Amino acid sequence: MKLQVALDVAKLDQALTLSRLTADYVDILELGTPLIKSEGLDAITAIKAAHPDKLVFADMKTADAGELEADLAFSAGADLITVMGAADDDTVRGAVAAGEKHGKEVVADMITVVDNRVSRIREVSKMGVSFVEIHAGLDEQAKPGYTIDTLLDDGRQAGVPFSIAGGITGDSIASVQAAGATVAVAGGAIRSAKDPAAAAKALKALIR
Numbered sequence: 755m756k757l758q759v760a761l762d763v764a765k766l767d768q769a770l771t772l773s774r775l776t777a778d779y780v781d782i783l784e785l786g787t788p789l790i791k792s793e794g795l796d797a798i799t800a801i802k803a804a805h806p807d808k809l810v811f812a813d814m815k816t817a818d819a820g821e822l823e824a825d826l827a828f829s830a831g832a833d834l835i836t837v838m839g840a841a842d843d844d845t846v847r848g849a850v851a852a853g854e855k856h857g858k859e860v861v862a863d864m865i866t867v868v869d870n871r872v873s874r875i876r877e878v879s880k881m882g883v884s885f886v887e888i889h890a891g892l893d894e895q896a897k898p899g900y901t902i903d904t905l906l907d908d909g910r911q912a913g914v915p916f917s918i919a920g921g922i923t924g925d926s927i928a929s930v931q932a933a934g935a936t937v938a939v940a941g942g943a944i945r946s947a948k949d950p951a952a953a954a955k956a957l958k959a960l961i962r
């Protein structure tokens with residue numbers, strides 16, 4: 755299982771600091787959606803230039819104009835981008851077409867898909883995405899009673915390649931791997947740690 759750090763900060767200098775601290779311990783550097791909205795697509799270029807040996811994941815969360823938005827992000831240097839799994843099928847297919855053109859990968863982010871999630875995961879998986887991200891966003895995580903277990907159950911059931919994002923910590927990363935995830939996405943557990951490098955290193959060490 756790969757480890758992906760989500761650089762969920764608003765400014766490029768903060769993202770570059772966080773990526774510099776954590777790159778040795780992670781496989782994928784994710785530009786979080788707030789960072790892309792704040793700094794623009796040039797931030798993708800800057801992170802890739804700083805870490806040419808790492809996979810750079812642009813969390814575009816594209817909801818429309820899939821081919822155009824994916825093309826822009828891949829042209830800026832992204833290796834992987836997200837399109838919303840809840841978007842129109844043609845939006846997903848458009849992003850996949852851009853991925854094929856660039857020889858890069860598209861991930862369907864299942865955030866906001868709660869009802870019939872397994873069935874939608876299987877549908878989008880047939881549209882050519884590399885894998886799905888089974889994801890509870892920060893607002894969903896803040897709701898009382900939130901647990902990552904429902905994400906893991908859906909991953910086990912879906913029978914397709916998936917990543918998990920939803921507040922992964924040192925306490926849950928082993929269960930994410932046991933559920934069969936190909937990528938574990940960690941944002942707050944690294945970003946909010948007193949020592950982000952140590953937090954990333956500790957998470958990586960828990961992956962067998």
Ligand SMILES: O=C([C@H](O)CO)[C@H](O)[C@H](O)COP(=O)(O)O
Binds near residue numbers: 761788940
């Ligand atoms: O994608 C994310 C979220 O929607 C904000 O853009 C986060 O990067 C993702 O949820 C991982 O962060 P944590 O949940 O804090 O681990």
